Amino acid sequence: MNDTAAASLPLRENACTIERVARFEHQVTGVTVSEDGRIFVNFPRWTEDxxxxxxxxxxxxxxxPYPDEEWNAWRNARKDxxxxxxxxxCVQSVVADGRGSLWVLDPAAPAQSHVVSGGPKLVQVDLTSDKPVRTIAFDEDTAPQGSYLNDVRFSPDGAWAYITDSGVKGALVVVELASGRAVRVLDGDPSTQMKKGLDVKADGAVLRRPDGRGVEFSADGIELSGDGAWLYWQAIKGDILYRIATSVLQGAGMRGEDVGASVEDYGHNGVNDGLLIARGTERMLLTAVEHDAIRMRDLARGPQAPLVTLVQDARLRWPDTFSQGPDGSVYVTTSHIQDSAFFKPDAPGALPTELWKLRPAE
Structure with a gap:
């Protein structure tokens, strides 16, 4: 699937199949593909060290291990x-920026629980030298206890980063990369929160932990329009896609003003985790976790654009994160959240997961 194919990906039912690229012995979440085709993944410390x-x-x-063994030497048992x-x-997301860098987002909250002091950060790794060149550390104002910084997108000019917080009180974080200044916005706004009364299902049944709690992820999936003018997001425990003009975030948001009135409801998405706008298009791919499926909607058709199922496959066990390679190929991880020890106490901590590539159907 090259750029031309991705740009003209048929907006019709069952337009794709999936091909397994890799199988992992641990729970994967993030994937990214650099401009020269290198593939990077990450494994959060959720149910195992x-x-x-x-x-x-x-x-x-x-x-x-990237960039080396030492950066990967942390163990919960060695935290002191x-x-x-x-x-x-506890890394949640990796994103190649197309400008020669890999960015690693570390919420530093193993088991999605206590935030390790001094741990939350956004790290820039130079892909030529394979060395970290910058760390933007987040203080408690940006990453308070209860937060879980989830995913990140970068403006086309490389000046801004936008992050979702899927913790108990959802929010967005806007980062001015030149200065490293980070501001938490839409903290507690309805658009970043879990939707009351909504139950996330898997395999046709409500997904619950042994203590009765369900899926409790706030603002999670995030994506930028191709021109960088609009930021989109939604909560996993939510079914509405929201957006805001990035000019508002860079202006009023960075000044600490309430920008809730500038948020737009952009229509019903259903329950999803990862979002991707295919390069050169206004078509958004969605990981429909309740349906073992990848769906698509045409944002150019507005908030009422219908959802189309590109592929539904039982092997898509919680499709999680997308990335698009330089040749236009679309990759997606399956993190098997419904099969994890969070929801199945007898499940192995080291949970087998996969990376897939979308292929046009024959």
Missing amino acids: APVSVAELLAGGEVK ELSPGEHWV
Whole structure:
């Protein structure tokens, strides 16, 4: 699937199939593909003290700790021995910016619980030297206890980063990259919160933990329009897509003003995790976690645009994060959240997961 194919991806039912790229022995969430085709993935410390947090996927399917073993040396059991600011504590997202860097978002909250002091950060790794070149540390004003910084997008000019917080009180975080200044916006706004009364299902049944709690993720999926003018997001425990003009975030938002009145309801999305606007289009791909499916909607048709199922496959066990490669190929991870020890106490901590590539149907 090259750029031309992605740009003209048929907006019709069953337009795609999936091909497995890799299988992992640990729970994967994020994936990204650099401009030269290198693939990176990450493994958060949710139900195990994962031995690798960030890795490059090699041609044979092996994972290589990235950028090196030392940055991946953190273990929950060794938390008093290592600096949380210089190690991956609980990485949730990796994003290549197309400008020669890999950015790693670390909410530093193992098991989505206590935030490790000094751990929340956004780290820039130079892909030529494979060395970290910058760390933007987030203080308690940006990443308070109860937060879980989830995913990140970068403006086309490389000046801004936008982050979702899927913790108990959802929010967005806007980062001016030149200065490293970060401001928390829409904190507690209805658009970033879990939707009351909504139950997330898996395999046709409401997904609940042993203590009766359901899926409780606030603002999670995030995406920028191709021109960088609009930021889109939604909560996993939610079914509405929201957007806001990035000019508002860069202006009033960075001044600490309430920007809730500038948020737009952009229509019913259903329950989703990852979002991706295919490069060169206004078509948004969605990971329909309740249906083991990838769906699409044409944003150019407005908030009422219908949802179309591109592929539904039982192997898409909680499709999680998208990335689009330089050739236009679309990748998606399956994090098997419904199969994890969060919801199945007898499940293994080291949960097998996969990376898939979308293929046009024959």
